[in-house]
Amino acid sequence: MRNTSPGTDFAGLVRRCQQGDRRAWDLLVTELEPIVYGVVRRLGLSREDAQDAFQDAFVKLFASLDRIASPAALPKWIAVTTARECLRLKRIASDATTDVPLDQLIAAEEQAADAIALEADQAHAVRAALRELGGRCADLLDLLHRDEPASYTEISEQLQMPVGAIGPTRARCLGKLRSLLDSRGFFG
Amino acid sequence: MKQDHCARYEEGLARLATGEIDEPARDHVAVCPRCFQRLAQLEQAARLLSFGLAPAPEAWSASAKAIFPTETEFVVARLLPGIAGARAASTSEEFQLAFEFGGEVLRLAYSKTEGRWQVRGRARAGDAIEDDSGHPILVDEEGGFSFAARSLESTGITLRRGDLTVAIPPASSRDS
Numbered sequence: 001m002r003n004t005s006p007g008t009d010f011a012g013l014v015r016r017c018q019q020g021d022r023r024a025w026d027l028l029v030t031e032l033e034p035i036v037y038g039v040v041r042r043l044g045l046s047r048e049d050a051q052d053a054f055q056d057a058f059v060k061l062f063a064s065l066d067r068i069a070s071p072a073a074l075p076k077w078i079a080v081t082t083a084r085e086c087l088r089l090k091r092i093a094s095d096a097t098t099d100v101p102l103d104q105l106i107a108a109e110e111q112a113a114d115a116i117a118l119e120a121d122q123a124h125a126v127r128a129a130l131r132e133l134g135g136r137c138a139d140l141l142d143l144l145h146r147d148e149p150a151s152y153t154e155i156s157e158q159l160q161m162p163v164g165a166i167g168p169t170r171a172r173c174l175g176k177l178r179s180l181l182d183s184r185g186f187f188g
Numbered sequence: 189m190k191q192d193h194c195a196r197y198e199e200g201l202a203r204l205a206t207g208e209i210d211e212p213a214r215d216h217v218a219v220c221p222r223c224f225q226r227l228a229q230l231e232q233a234a235r236l237l238s239f240g241l242a243p244a245p246e247a248w249s250a251s252a253k254a255i256f257p258t259e260t261e262f263v264v265a266r267l268l269p270g271i272a273g274a275r276a277a278s279t280s281e282e283f284q285l286a287f288e289f290g291g292e293v294l295r296l297a298y299s300k301t302e303g304r305w306q307v308r309g310r311a312r313a314g315d316a317i318e319d320d321s322g323h324p325i326l327v328d329e330e331g332g333f334s335f336a337a338r339s340l341e342s343t344g345i346t347l348r349r350g351d352l353t354v355a356i357p358p359a360s361s362r363d364s
Binding site: 017022025026029030033034035036037038041042051054055058059062119120122123124126127130141145146147167168170171172174175177178181182187 | 198199200201202203205206208226229230232233234236237238239240241242243244248249251252253255256258
């Protein structure tokens with residue numbers, strides 16, 4: 001699967017960060033924080049641990065700025081880094097004792113982290129494609145796929161769209177999104 | 189020809205992917221591998237849209253942005269000549285100097301007591317001040333501060349205010 005985030009020039013942002021451009025770092029954080037936050041929330045940490053894991057991900061990113069070979073892979077990298085830290089914190093916080101050797105636990109954590117990171121990276125790519133799609137389609141799909149999706153009545157008011165048109169429009173927009181993702185090689 | 193036939197089910201496939209019922213599309217998917225694959229892709233896109241990539245709380249975001257070192261501006265405060273000239277009217281062991289930086293004036297009072305120089309001034313609450321050895325000087329809630337120095341040469345201080353770092357030269361520089 002290819003990275004389908006055409007809107008973000010990660011290489012450019014990393015280069016500007018390396019040159020000391022604070023604004024570029026702000027943009028990098030803004031672009032990547034939904035991924036980190038999404039992973040952190042998905043793994044159900046306490047609020048304190050979640051915040052620690054969130055901060056840790058960006059500390060590691062900052063420390064690695066001079067060594068990033070593939071900036072386009074940053075979403076995946078930060079998702080894996082975050083997931084591993086979350087799972088480590090969960091293991092430490094857990095009172096449960098186990099007979100499983102530590103190296104096996106860590107191997108299982110890494111496997112789980114990779115799976116979550118892959119999903120987060122793909123979700124980021126889908127969101128980027130949605131931004132590219134733009135217009136009412138982007139607004140409608142965003143409203144319908146939030147943590148707490150908007151009701152059809154709320155969407156009708158917000159987007160000035162008859163309630164009866166929401167379902168068919170949603171279907172058409174999802175179809176457009178699929179086509180765009182397909183044209184970018186998202187589905188392999 | 190076959191693709192034209194499939195095209196009529198596109199909307200139905202998207203409805204199926206979002207959990208709605210569309211019997212003609214469902215029947216078609218059962219016999220069309222291409223549309224079966226499309227349905228899987230639509231379901232994947234819908235599932236990934238719901239992954240929950242929301243912006244983080246503002247405070248979390250701000251602390252992540254703060255990791256990047258702030259570019260600090262460094263200035264050397266300028267001794268105001270008029271005030272420095274007033275020193276002539278004061279005693280050699282008690283006088284005041286005023287330093288200007290960024291349109292602000294910082295007044296410092298120097299007095300010699302038992303062989304040591306006492307320096308008093310008023311900055312802004314929240315300013316961080318260090319003596320010439322890098323030791324922090326306590327700034328009270330109203331910005332007042334004071335410290336002792338062994339000689340006039342060691343009365344220089346560094347004031348930090350946000351992104352601004354100001355070097356206040358020692359009182360001995362008034363003669364140069």
